[in-house]
Amino acid sequence: MNYRHGFHAGNHADVLKHLVLVALLDALKRKDAPFFVLDTHAGRGRYDLGGVQARRTGEARAGIQKLWDEPPAGPPALAAYLAALDAARADAPDTYPGSPLLVSKALRAQDRLVACELLPEESAALKALLASDPRCHVQQRDGYGAVKALLPPRDGNTRIGRALVLIDPPYEAQEGEYPLIVAALREGLERMPQAMFALWYPIKQRATLQPLMRKVAGLPIKSALAVELLVRPDDSPLRMNGSGMLLVNPPWQVEKAIEPALKPLARAMGDDGASWRLTWIKQETP
Template sequence: MLSYRHAFHAGNFADVLKHSVLCLCLEHLIKKEKPYFYLDTHSGAGSYSLTQAKAQQNQEFLNGISQLWQLTTSPPELQPYLNAIRATNPKKALSIYPGSPLLVQHYLRDHDYMRLYELHPKDHDKLKALFKKVQQIRIEQSDGFAALKSALPPHIKRGIVLIDPSYEIKTEYKTAIMQLIEGYNRFSTGIFLLWYPVVQRNRINKMEQQLRDSKIRNILQVEHCIAPDSSEHGMTGSGLLIINPPWQLHSQLTKLLPFLQEKLSPQYNRTVCRHLVPE
């Protein structure tokens, strides 16, 4: 299915969590001069206008990045993310929300390398146009799940793999975990981030158990919910399952999550930051 378009949801509370964690991981990688590799299985269009019709239809960004954009003070754990957002909006007006690839480009050095996969033809074309002059970025219109087999392991031994499917199809919950495990088995030194929506809690429970059964060690789980779990239609929260998290990430997120909860969901207090599987 190719009906999902992230432009309708860009900059929402789920993007804030996903991208603030991604930026913290990138900050960790660039502390060393050694090159890193980045792979994005479901890249989207790369950049999203918040002033055009798709974003304006639901205005999900109003309960996301817009709540953080004008803050005069914020915790240091949020600064890498906010700095990358500001770099995309140099005129100090929030009009563009960068997708994961554009955020990563903010951290891309001459010797780093990025591979992006997007199946939707329109989003793929936008992605190609966005990065047409960047030599270190390779873009393919193909299934990102399949890329975890074809592109891994990379010749660079440090890096991040972001798995961020739409979960339009129910079986994608199981498929995402299976591909995460497959990818880790091919690139065990990489940092893996698997994003998931909280729509039905039983699906998340099954994903967690699949990972426990895999015998992979050192898995961190982070989650931010803006409403109680529900059997009704709609996302009440989102989370990340992180294999090989940077050593400071757990402590950073224990400081960041309460701040996000206060700013984005003061009416409901549920965040999770725990080692699903210890080292």
């Protein structure tokens, strides 16, 4: 695997992914009961926006930098996301936080994170970043295998009844990743049916995603919601025109928190033809 997220940190896909992640964490924290987060493809946790990789692509300048330069007013979910970034960057303002760092800042004393990263260099950097936080554990391993190994989660001898699994693979061979994703979702649901799963996926041409969506809808789930942001029309298979977050077993009414933030994101980061949408792939009936 050759993927390095440093080239893409802070781009429009990160903005959508992390805004949704912060909204999910906020929903989990509404109850006092502990929760567990499994980040299957965690990366190094923090990315230098002034570094060689970020400067080579300039993706952050067309992504998060647009929001930092002119922060959009309005939706609470967007304000919460930007506040979470500020908290994670307080001691390193020229960086962009990855998902495990954002999660670590959101955890309460009773909550736990396991972050998996297969690449040795990235895993070592993440271990160093989170070393002082006893609530966080980093494992150098295949994240898909961790779904089977770590669900249902335990803290010592105590089972944790709530879990969020973030699946954010590199998609180096996009269609080859889909069977792994579906297998991991099926395994996770068998082991912990009430767990929440958040899958990030790239969008080149949306029609190519339909087989994945049909397979997910066929799993034993109560509900699944796709949250999508396109910064340009999905008319080219050669570039990432947008991305989505597929939420399996999402929190009640989380879509009402997320949807108002999508229009400001499209306006800030999108070209002509930018769009957004929320689609229920499967919806629980009353």
